[in-house]
Amino acid sequence: EDKVVQSPLSLVVHEGxxxxxxxxxxxxxxRSLLWYKQEKKAPxxxxxxxxxxxxxxxxxxxxxxxxKELFSILNITATQTGDSAVYLCAExxxxxxxxxxxxxxxxxxLSVIP
Amino acid sequence: xxxxxxxxxNKVTEKGKDVxxxxxxxxxxxxxxxxxxSLGQGLEFLIYFQGNSAPDKSGLPxxxxxxxxxxxxxxxxxxQRTQQEDSAVYLCASxxxxxSAGSTDTQYFGPGTRLTVL
Numbered sequence: 001e002d003k004v005v006q007s008p009l010s011l012v013v014h015e016g017x018x019x020x021x022x023x024x025x026x027x028x029x030x031r032s033l034l035w036y037k038q039e040k041k042a043p044x045x046x047x048x049x050x051x052x053x054x055x056x057x058x059x060x061x062x063x064x065x066x067x068k069e070l071f072s073i074l075n076i077t078a079t080q081t082g083d084s085a086v087y088l089c090a091e092x093x094x095x096x097x098x099x100x101x102x103x104x105x106x107x108x109x110l111s112v113i114p
Numbered sequence: 115x116x117x118x119x120x121x122x123x124n125k126v127t128e129k130g131k132d133v134x135x136x137x138x139x140x141x142x143x144x145x146x147x148x149x150x151x152s153l154g155q156g157l158e159f160l161i162y163f164q165g166n167s168a169p170d171k172s173g174l175p176x177x178x179x180x181x182x183x184x185x186x187x188x189x190x191x192x193x194q195r196t197q198q199e200d201s202a203v204y205l206c207a208s209x210x211x212x213x214s215a216g217s218t219d220t221q222y223f224g225p226g227t228r229l230t231v232l
Contacts, residue, residue: 034221036157038157043157043205043223044223045221045222045223088157090157101159101162101170101173102147102159102162103159104157104158104159
């Protein structure tokens with residue numbers, strides 16, 4: 001069973017639309033929830049969320065974490081074609097003996113059409 | 115300033131051969147991460163180095179995989195007796211402080227090495 005589940009798996013919207021991407025995770029040894037944008041090979045870091053209810057914002061992108069319900073959302077307002085990418089969510093968890101692990105979801109493929 | 119660099123950018127090898135992938139993190143970054151992305155799959159965490167501490171190897175897919183980080187800087191990921199299922203893009207990332215610290219939240223990725231095992 002997947003530890004990090006993203007939905008939807010793919011999404012097609014028109015320019016100017018607002019989208020919400022979802023990520024649910026497990027609570028075991030949870031430390032932080034991270035969002036990435038991947039257009040080609042290397043993903044670009046977007047946000048790291050550690051505290052519940054505090055929104056992080058960068059331009060048209062924003063994200064928030066709900067540690068009670070174990071999920072996070074990534075919002076993109078006024079979408080542009082340049083927002084087309086795979087958006088990855090990852091859970092940082094503690095794996096013991098001072099070590100940490102990042103577990104990724106399968107991603108949401110966003111396509112923004114003119 | 116220079117970002118994370120990886121070499122080679124592409125590597126084609128025959129099944130059963132050993133390969134070495136190199137990562138040069140951003141100067142001064144103490145944390146270094148290796149990931150793998152296979153075709154159609156998500157980004158898989160492999161191994162994480164923090165300074166000179168022993169790495170967390172729990173993500174390595176088999177004992178054919180090993181990684182070193184010399185002097186707290188350059189890292190090499192070695193795959194012995196490569197198999198076709200090892201074909202993937204191998205990504206390296208670094209951050210100035212470990213992501214776990216919570217005091218920094220920027221992890222910089224290199225361009226990746228595309229490994230093809232024939």
